[in-house]
Amino acid sequence: xxxxxxxxxxxxxxxxxxxxxxxxxxxxxxxxxxxxxxxxxxxxxxxxxxxxxxxxxxxxxxxxxxxxxxxxxxxxxxxxxxxxxxxxxxxxxxxxxxxxxxxxxxxxxxxxxxxxxxxxxxxxxxxxxxxxxxxxxxxxxxxxxxxxxxxxxxxxxxxxxxxxxxxxxxxxxxxxxxxxxxxxxxxxxxxxxxxxxxxxxxxxxxxxxxxxxxxxxxxxxxxxxxxxxxxxxxxxxxxxxxxxxxxxxxxxxxxxxxxxxxxxxxxxxxxxxxxxxxxxxxxxxxxxxxxxxxxxxxxxxxxxxxxxxxxxxxxxxxxxxxxxxxxxxxxxxxxxxxxxxxxxxxxxxxxxxxxxxxxxxxxxxxxxxxxxxxxx
Amino acid sequence: xxxxxxxxxxxxxxxxxxxxxxxxxxxxxxxxxxxxxxxxxxxxxxxxxxxxxxxxxxxxxxxxxxxxxxxxxxxxxxxxxxxxxxxxxxxxxxxxxxxxxxxxxxxxxxxxxxxxxxxxxxxxxxx
Numbered sequence: 001x002x003x004x005x006x007x008x009x010x011x012x013x014x015x016x017x018x019x020x021x022x023x024x025x026x027x028x029x030x031x032x033x034x035x036x037x038x039x040x041x042x043x044x045x046x047x048x049x050x051x052x053x054x055x056x057x058x059x060x061x062x063x064x065x066x067x068x069x070x071x072x073x074x075x076x077x078x079x080x081x082x083x084x085x086x087x088x089x090x091x092x093x094x095x096x097x098x099x100x101x102x103x104x105x106x107x108x109x110x111x112x113x114x115x116x117x118x119x120x121x122x123x124x125x126x127x128x129x130x131x132x133x134x135x136x137x138x139x140x141x142x143x144x145x146x147x148x149x150x151x152x153x154x155x156x157x158x159x160x161x162x163x164x165x166x167x168x169x170x171x172x173x174x175x176x177x178x179x180x181x182x183x184x185x186x187x188x189x190x191x192x193x194x195x196x197x198x199x200x201x202x203x204x205x206x207x208x209x210x211x212x213x214x215x216x217x218x219x220x221x222x223x224x225x226x227x228x229x230x231x232x233x234x235x236x237x238x239x240x241x242x243x244x245x246x247x248x249x250x251x252x253x254x255x256x257x258x259x260x261x262x263x264x265x266x267x268x269x270x271x272x273x274x275x276x277x278x279x280x281x282x283x284x285x286x287x288x289x290x291x292x293x294x295x296x297x298x299x300x301x302x303x304x305x306x307x308x309x310x311x312x313x314x315x316x317x318x319x320x321x322x323x324x325x326x327x328x329x330x331x332x333x334x335x336x337x338x339x340x341x342x343x344x345x346x347x348x349x350x351x352x353x354x355x356x357x358x359x360x361x362x363x364x365x366x367x368x369x370x371x372x373x374x375x376x
Numbered sequence: 377x378x379x380x381x382x383x384x385x386x387x388x389x390x391x392x393x394x395x396x397x398x399x400x401x402x403x404x405x406x407x408x409x410x411x412x413x414x415x416x417x418x419x420x421x422x423x424x425x426x427x428x429x430x431x432x433x434x435x436x437x438x439x440x441x442x443x444x445x446x447x448x449x450x451x452x453x454x455x456x457x458x459x460x461x462x463x464x465x466x467x468x469x470x471x472x473x474x475x476x477x478x479x480x481x482x483x484x485x486x487x488x489x490x491x492x493x494x495x496x497x498x499x500x501x502x503x
Contacts, residue, residue, distance in 0.1 A: 119384060120382050120384060120385075121382060121383040121384040122380050122381065122382045122383070123380070123381055123383070123422065123423070124378055124379070124380045125378070125379060125381075125421045125422055126377070126378050126379075127377045127378075127379065127400075127406070127412060127413055127418075128377065129413075129421065130413045130414075130417045130421070131413075213420075215420050215421060215423065216421050218378075220380075223378050313383055315423075328423065330423070330424065330425055331419075331420070331423040331424070332416060332419045332420050332424075332425070332426055333419075333420035333421075333423060334420075
């Protein structure tokens with residue numbers, strides 16, 4: 001496959017997925033959240049709100065789809081990695097601003113109608129939640145032994161095969177299967193891929209643990225049911241992370257064996273493995289997102305006993321930047337559920353939260369830097 | 377136990393939390409020997425400062441409702457606090473104010489007593 005077709009194709013895919021996800025998220029959030037703004041659960045069917053929601057969906061497609069076509073064409077013609085990265089980032093920023101615009105509209109509507117502007121600002125919690133969470137809701141951390149074992153096996157294989165390597169070792173392949181990177185034979189080769197695996201596994205492990213640490217959020221309308229939803233939600237994503245980590249390590253093992261010249265896969269086979277893994281990973285995460293919803297909001301329950309006790313706290317004041325960044329220094333919780341999206345985010349008001357934000361930005365800059373440097 | 381906290385209440389949060397826990401003990405939702413969530417966990421779940429939770433737990437301990445175990449954290453006491461004269465005096469004073477408020481608003485004694493026994497019924501221990 002020619003390099004430019006690969007770049008253009010993957011960019012189009014990434015942009016399309018981002019657009020579809022943004023549109024889908026509108027109805028995957030918790031029932032009392034609309035476009036990132038906290039509303040009353042019953043208020044979801046409000047006509048004006050629905051009109052805004054429809055506008056959001058339409059605008060995304062009207063602006064997003066032509067943009068994708070245009071940017072894909074530009075990437076195809078210029079065939080440059082920096083144009084590729086720039087286009088994707090640019091696209092993400094543009095669709096974020098569509099969200100930003102409609103998020104603001106919902107805020108104005110909320111203010112106009114005085115939603116949640118009540119005397120009582122209550123929240124409800126379950127004191128047993130933390131105990132049940134550790135004992136039966138989440139899979140054991142010991143599952144992460146599997147990726148570690150895979151990693152150790154890789155090192156053992158590498159030590160064994162290292163002496164047979166040539167002086168110049170191919171370590172990087174292009175989309176068409178051509179070797180485009182070499183490294184001189186040095187012991188670092190034994191540990192290079194295992195170290196990358198270790199880094200990925202540690203990141204996945206922290207994500208896994210953060211699911212357990214995340215703050216509980218119960219709906220006042222039906223706390224018991226919302227607890228159960230939350231439990232299934234957390235469990236699903238924990239299992240997803242474990243399976244994903246193991247699969248990722250196996251994929252990296254293939255790469256490692258290729259570099260160490262233990263195996264000799266042709267470029268087509270490697271391509272199928274890499275693309276297959278990415279596709280399955282993305283498809284299954286979208287499937288789970290749609291099936292389970294944020295906080296388990298999409299799970300089907302037959303609501304028999306409805307304990308109706310309204311308690312809503314308008315915590316929008318702690319959500320900055322179109323309700324994407326949670327900032328509450330009074331709240332010691334580091335991980336909280338996202339407002340618009342599936343999963344969790346960090347509390348930028350805590351020290352740990354600040355460190356995570358800084359680390360992520362640093363990692364992003366370093367990655368972009370390396371990509372650009374290698375393109376020069 | 378499910379517990380509600382009102383962030384706009386005049387009652388400070390540490391006091392609300394203390395009251396909710398005592399109500400939980402009286403109604404049997406919190407059992408003797410049961411451990412409460414750790415200070416950090418409770419603080420994270422409600423979204424309040426850890427000092428606030430600490431204050432509640434310390435107050436509950438000094439009143440004899442919980443003991444602080446090094447390993448298990450705050451645990452509901454097997455033997456609940458005794459009814460001392462001092463406590464009685466405090467509670468009567470509190471009652472006095474509550475009844476006064478009821479009386480001022482024209483609430484009848486009979487209705488009030490009915491309400492009281494209904495509330496008492498919920499707390500099996502009171503019998």
